[in-house]
Amino acid sequence: MAQRWRELGFEWEEFRDTFRYVRWGWVVSAAAVALITYLGRALRWRVLIRGVKPNASLWNLTTATAIGFTALVFFGRAGEIVRPYLIAAKEKVPFSSQIAAWMLERIYDLLTALLLFGFALSRVQSAGLSVGPNLSWVLEIGGTLAGIVAVIALTLLILFSRYAQTTERRLLEALSFLSPERLASITRITSAFRQGMESSGSRGFVYLVSFYSVLEWALIVTSYSCLFKAFPATSSFNLTDVIIFVGFVAFGSVIQLPGVGGGVQVVSVLILTELYTIGLEAASGVALMLWLITFVVIVPVGVLLAFHDGLTWHKLRGIKEDVSL
Numbered sequence: 001m002a003q004r005w006r007e008l009g010f011e012w013e014e015f016r017d018t019f020r021y022v023r024w025g026w027v028v029s030a031a032a033v034a035l036i037t038y039l040g041r042a043l044r045w046r047v048l049i050r051g052v053k054p055n056a057s058l059w060n061l062t063t064a065t066a067i068g069f070t071a072l073v074f075f076g077r078a079g080e081i082v083r084p085y086l087i088a089a090k091e092k093v094p095f096s097s098q099i100a101a102w103m104l105e106r107i108y109d110l111l112t113a114l115l116l117f118g119f120a121l122s123r124v125q126s127a128g129l130s131v132g133p134n135l136s137w138v139l140e141i142g143g144t145l146a147g148i149v150a151v152i153a154l155t156l157l158i159l160f161s162r163y164a165q166t167t168e169r170r171l172l173e174a175l176s177f178l179s180p181e182r183l184a185s186i187t188r189i190t191s192a193f194r195q196g197m198e199s200s201g202s203r204g205f206v207y208l209v210s211f212y213s214v215l216e217w218a219l220i221v222t223s224y225s226c227l228f229k230a231f232p233a234t235s236s237f238n239l240t241d242v243i244i245f246v247g248f249v250a251f252g253s254v255i256q257l258p259g260v261g262g263g264v265q266v267v268s269v270l271i272l273t274e275l276y277t278i279g280l281e282a283a284s285g286v287a288l289m290l291w292l293i294t295f296v297v298i299v300p301v302g303v304l305l306a307f308h309d310g311l312t313w314h315k316l317r318g319i320k321e322d323v324s325l
Contacts (some may be wrong), residue, residue, distance in 0.1 A: 010281065011281055014279065014281035014282070015281040015284055016283030017280075018231065018281060018282050018284075018286070020184060021232050022230050022231060023229065024230070026226050026227065026229040026230035027227060027230045027252050027289065027293070029226040030224070030226035030230070030293050031221055031293050031297045033222050033223040033226060034219075034220075034293050034294055034297050034298075035298065036219055037219045037220060037223070038062065038065050038066055039062055040212060041065050041105075042060070042062040042065045043061075044105065044108075044209060044213065044216065044318055045065070045087070045101055046058060047209055048101040048104050048105060049087075049091070049093065049097060049101050050205075051097075052093045052094065053091050053093050053147060053312060056087075057091065059091070060090040060091055061087060061091075063086075063127070063308075063309065064086035065083055066298055066301050066302045066304045066305050067081040067083070067086060067120065067302045067305050067309070067311065067316075068083025068084075068302075069083070069295075069302060070299050070303060071083075071296050071300045071302070072295075073295055073298070073299055074299075076311055079316070081319055081320055082316055083098075083102070084098030084099050084102045084282055085098070085319050087101075092301070093302075095193065096188070098213065099189070100194075103189075104209070107156065107157060108209055108210070108213040109213065109216075110149070110153055110156070111153055111213075111316075112213045113217070113247075113250035114149060114150045114213065114250075114251070115216065115252040116250055117248065117250055118248055119243060119244075119245075119247055119248040120144060120243065120244040120245075120247030120251075120256075121146075121247075123240055123243075123244055123320050124275070125127065125199050146251065161314065164194045168190050168191070172190065173188060177294060187260045194291060210241050217246075220246060220294075221246050223293060223294070224242050224245065224246055224290070225239065225242045227286075228241075228286070229291060231282070231286050233272075233278050233279070233282040233283070233286065234272070234276075234286055241276075244275070245268075245275075248267070248271045248275070249264060249267050263286075264291060264294070264295075265287045265290070265291050268286070268287035268290055268291075269283045269287045272286060281314075
């Protein structure tokens with residue numbers, strides 16, 4: 001691995017120097033704001049499930065959120081199921097209703113991320129940024145691709161909120177060519193999604209979920225902004241630069257960058273080097289800290305809460321086998 005980095009011209013001494021001049025007060029601020037985002041997610045989840053549990057416990061939702069994201073760090077995508085499973089168990093509601101809430105949360109996050117990406121695209125040239133060859137395709141087709149994804153997501157929201165049963169039936173008819181096992185799995189998912197949309201008919205529901213979605217991403221931007229202030233290479237970033245960065249990272253996380261692969265760290269390094277011409281070593285240091293702040297910071301909290309609830313990681317790992325979708 002070290003040989004591979006040397007072939008890329010990576011200087012480990014410069015990478016270590018990236019952390020020598022870090023202003024740790026800004027790092028602590030970024031971590032504090034990042035932790036608040038999990039409370040924001042719990043508040044939004046309480047709105048998403050009020051159709052099945054009008055007065056859900058914020059403490060239960062927050063602890064399940066912290067444990068769920070900790071499981072995601074340890075188990076990868078297999079840990080996604082932990083949060084809805086724990087909420088269903090704590091609040092004594094059907095597991096399918098929590099899968100529906102999870103799907104709705106993803107759609108609203110996707111739409112907000114695409115909105116940020118649209119802003120980033122509109123500001124790249126006016127901000128005087130030069131796009132490198134590895135990102136030039138984003139400017140060419142990124143807007144069209146983001147628009148298509150947004151239209152699909154909005155269409156699903158509208159159809160399932162107004163014509164839930166008809167839309168579900170037509171969708172399953174269109175997928176009838178699939179194997180019985182696969183079709184049964186999709187049927188359970190669409191049924192859960194339809195149940196979640198049954199409470200979204202009120203205008204207040206849409207406003208509240210939209211408000212918490214915007215709040216969530218505003219906190220994410222704030223956390224990133226604090227962290228950028230900590231590093232000399234990015235300390236000059238203004239709010240527009242931070243939003244551009246978050247917009248491209250959000251898009252790159254949803255649409256895997258060709259020839260680069262997935263992962264927020266990889267996308268972050270690419271954007272910092274291609275858009276802002278920051279050295280590879282400094283960009284890697286910033287990306288590493290971003291990963292720690294945005295993903296790993298919740299782990300100590302999640303571990304303590306899991307211990308408090310009497311949960312072991314063996315039990316959490318086995319949740320995926322206990323439920324079926």
